[in-house]
Amino acid sequence: MVALDISHARRRPLPQADAPVRAPAAPSAPRRKADAPRPGGPVTPQSVKGRFRRIKWTSLAFCLAVYGLLPFLRWDRGPDAPGQAVLFDFVKGRLYVFFIEIWPQELYYLTGLLILASLVLILLNAVAGRVWCGFLCPQTVWTDLFLAVERAIEGDRRERLRKREAGLGPRRIAELAAKHAAWLAIATWTGAGLVLYFGDAPQTLRDLMAGEASALAYAWVAIIAGLTYLLAGFAREQVCTFMCPWPRLQGAIWDPEALTVNYRDYRGEPRGSAKKAEQLRAAGEPAGDCVDCLQCVTVCPIGIDIREGPNFACINCGLCVDACDGVMTKLNRPTGLIAYESWTNIERGRRREPQSRRVIRPKTLGLAAAALALAGGMGVALAQRTAGSLTVLHDRNPTAVRLSDGRVRNGYTLRLVNKDRRARTFAIAVTGGGDVALALIGSQTVEAEGDATVEVRATLTGAGAASGPVVFEARDLSGAARFQAADTFMAAP
Structure with missing residues (x-):
């Protein structure tokens, strides 16, 4: 039996019935002031280095490049036809995507595309939980970008928290002004980038910069810029936890065989400092690998403690894995205390049973087959349609x-x-x-x-x-x- 929580930074004891091999947890080390959670305040994640952080930087660069450069790609469709590779032409009622041209009478293709996207999303969830949310979701990508700007101007987590508590001064006001100016510039670029998909991109960009675009174009730039500034700059984890419907659906589609970020409590408990653990082991008493350093909490962009068990709010970004592996490496202990692991294997580990990963199973095969069948059917329909x-x-x-x-x-x-x-x-x-x-x-x-x-x-x-x-x-x-x-x-x- 597993209970999934969606709260932020709320500690609860792990169920002893599920972990007969674990000794009672040692008292946690006292938190330092800079590490203490801020009730009601924004989540302020700390920077971290590691393979999953590098993957996130790569995905961020890829997504931003696609979003910004795709409207400028050209595609030759012949004379008297738009030369933009991806174009939503509302004037003629056409959707152009490279060699595909969709008419208003063919909106069922878009319906099929939405169903296909849903199937792929559910398939990803069955394989690795909310991995889409952690690496490719626009909210995650733009939030990462805003956080990078914030760190570059204000410093890392400890420095930012210290500056917030210190109050306003000339230097602090200048930093805040620079940060928000950069945020607004990124948000404006985001709004303008979206408008470029609805008209010839080079000409639309020139009109926007020259003040000759339509009032509707400027209105949409302002709307998208405002939403980007608000959601990526201020709402952040609240969007991923409360505004997005995807975590609410996890109760229906959560899969214990999925490779989600989990804490191997059978190895990490009871928690204690490295020195205390050595003393306990020397005395023949149980001691876990977790030193309760809270690095997994401070780097989490959602602000949860993955050691409490599965949490719907977790976006499976793997940053806590990087943070924990870094600490374990410094302590010359095996990495993987927090890792992408199925909950089924966590329970097997508690019972000291052999573990196995079942990525390929009837559920994933069925979802993959359904997605391929739908994609193939749409491809055949596109190939056979007439002019x-x-x-x-x-x-x-x-x-x-x-x-x-x-x-x-x-x-x-x-x-x-x-x-x-x-x-x-x-x-x-x-x-x-x-x-x-x-x-x-x-x-x-x-x-x-x-x-x-x-x-x-x-x-x-x-x-x-x-x-x-x-x-x-x-x-x-x-x-x-x-x-x-x-x-x-x-x-x-």
């Missing part, structure tokens, strides 16, 4: 009328979508429905401009009184395309 479509809307009131000569007539609205960038001329024909004659209101051919939708009225007139299926066909006179749509010829009452 246009034909839909038919049957008149509803009345569905059919009887003419004075006894024949039956049905009315239809044909909607022809030409996704090609050049104009096309289509001939309309109909099959099925018995002996029926097709007539178009106006010209007997349909002229469709490039990147346009055209509607035309059509009638079917037949001598028979029976209902039956009919198939309308729009054929490009150049022979390049042919679209079909099925409907019904209705008998008159």
